[in-house]
Amino acid sequence: EIVLTQSPATLSLSPGERATLSCRASQSVSTHLAWYQQKPGQAPRLLIYAASNRAPGIPARFSGAGSGTDFTLTISSLQPDDFATYYCQQYDTYSLTFGQGTKVE
Amino acid sequence: VQLVESGGGLVQTGGSLRLSCAASGFTFRSHSMNWVRQAPGKGLEWISYIDTGGRTTFYSDSVKGRFTISRDNGKDSLSLQMKSLRDDDTAVYYCVRDRPRAAGEFDAWGQGTLVTVSS
Numbered sequence: 001e002i003v004l005t006q007s008p009a010t011l012s013l014s015p016g017e018r019a020t021l022s023c024r025a026s027q028s029v030s031t032h033l034a035w036y037q038q039k040p041g042q043a044p045r046l047l048i049y050a051a052s053n054r055a056p057g058i059p060a061r062f063s064g065a066g067s068g069t070d071f072t073l074t075i076s077s078l079q080p081d082d083f084a085t086y087y088c089q090q091y092d093t094y095s096l097t098f099g100q101g102t103k104v105e
Numbered sequence: 106v107q108l109v110e111s112g113g114g115l116v117q118t119g120g121s122l123r124l125s126c127a128a129s130g131f132t133f134r135s136h137s138m139n140w141v142r143q144a145p146g147k148g149l150e151w152i153s154y155i156d157t158g159g160r161t162t163f164y165s166d167s168v169k170g171r172f173t174i175s176r177d178n179g180k181d182s183l184s185l186q187m188k189s190l191r192d193d194d195t196a197v198y199y200c201v202r203d204r205p206r207a208a209g210e211f212d213a214w215g216q217g218t219l220v221t222v223s224s
Contacts (some may be wrong), residue, residue: 036149
């Protein structure tokens with residue numbers, strides 16, 4: 001099973017600041033990596049797929065990068081609506097796995 | 106696009122439960138589907154996949170041999186039969202759609218149904 005490790009666990013920032021979230025895989029997943037946003041009491045929402053492609057309707061301030069084992073999600077300028085928990089997920093190999101999440105507060 | 110789960114509730118340890126997911130607003134038979142769960146206060150865990158035709162399925166090690174995923178393309182519905190339930194199966198269970206021809210990219214989620222397993 002591929003283990004995804006996200007860092008940091010919590011990111012404390014202010015609106016307007018830049019957020020950089022990291023996801024490291026225990027083995028290469030090529031670019032088969034997605035990012036999701038989840039707010040309390042809600043289902044997750046797909047932000048990024050194939051490491052760097054924004055899902056439809058996702059604002060341009062969200063960007064993804066990386067390949068192999070190291071990936072980042074960047075939010076260029078935090079908006080009040082962006083404070084949430086973010087998960088990375090690999091789909092290179094079944095069993096699919098998620099990281100443990102980064103809470104942006 | 107709408108995915109509506111049902112069938113959750115309180116069940117005794119060792120018991121069984123069947124979850125359903127009603128899909129609407131898209132061509133259900135064109136998308137592979139999944140179940141993902143989230144224990145209270147915890148992260149996300151993928152547990153099962155089924156291809157568009159229902160012939161290929163995958164399971165996480167945590168549920169393999171106990172859970173069975175199935176689909177009815179004529180009724181636009183997805184199911185998860187759960188047996189030998191354990192306390193650590195307590196979670197919100199989400200019905201999740203894959204992007205077209207892109208298994209693993211979860212582009213639509215239901216609101217979830219809570220399963221509580223307790224003795």
